[in-house]
Amino acid sequence: MVKIDNVSKPINITNLIKRNKIEQQKDKLLKIPKGFNNNVYWNIAHTVITQQILIYKFSGLQMRVPDNLVDKFMKGTVPDGTASDEEMMMIADFLISTAEWLIEDYNTELFKTFKEYTTSARVTLKNVDDAIAFNLF
Numbered sequence: 001m002v003k004i005d006n007v008s009k010p011i012n013i014t015n016l017i018k019r020n021k022i023e024q025q026k027d028k029l030l031k032i033p034k035g036f037n038n039n040v041y042w043n044i045a046h047t048v049i050t051q052q053i054l055i056y057k058f059s060g061l062q063m064r065v066p067d068n069l070v071d072k073f074m075k076g077t078v079p080d081g082t083a084s085d086e087e088m089m090m091i092a093d094f095l096i097s098t099a100e101w102l103i104e105d106y107n108t109e110l111f112k113t114f115k116e117y118t119t120s121a122r123v124t125l126k127n128v129d130d131a132i133a134f135n136l137f
Contacts, residue, residue, distance in 0.1 A: 026088070030081060041088065042079040048094045049073040054131040055102060059111045064101055065094055075120070106132070 029041040038046075049070050052063040063070065069091070072080070105111065111128040118124045125131045 026083070029088070030079070030083060032079060037078060039079050041083055042073065044095065045069065045073040045091045048091060048098055050075070051098055051102070051135050054125065054135050055128060058115045058117050058125070058131060059128055060113050060115065061110065064098065
C-alpha cells in the first residue's frame with residue numbers, strides 16, 4: 001500500500017457556490033443541454049457517489065453519503081430536474097470531504113477487503129488501489 005500524502009487541495013467548491021449564490025447558478029447546473037442525457041449538477045453528484053460505491057461499498061464499508069443521494073445519482077440514473085439548495089450544498093460539501101476522508105482512511109489502512117468488480121468499461125477492479133485508480137480515470 002502506498003501512502004497518499006502529497007495531494008493538492010481542490011478548489012473549495014462550497015465557498016465558490018455560496019459566493020456565486022446558488023440560486024443564480026441553479027438553472028444552469030440543472031439544465032440538460034441539447035444532445036445530452038444529463039446535466040452538470042448530476043455529473044458532479046455522480047462523481048461523489050461513484051467514489052463512495054467503488055471504494056467504500058466494494059470494500060465492505062459503510063458509505064459516508066446518505067442512501068437517498070446514492071439512489072438518485074448512482075450509475076443508471078438520470079437527472080430528474082430537481083435539487084433543493086440544501087441538497088446542492090450537501091453535494092458541494094461531499095465533493096471535498098469525501099476526498100479528504102479517502103486520504104485519511106487509506107493512510108490508516110481502513111480498507112482490508114475488496115469485492116472484485118468489473119466496471120461498465122470492462123475494467124476489473126481487484127482491490128482498493130485499483131478502485132482508486134479507476135475512480136480517478
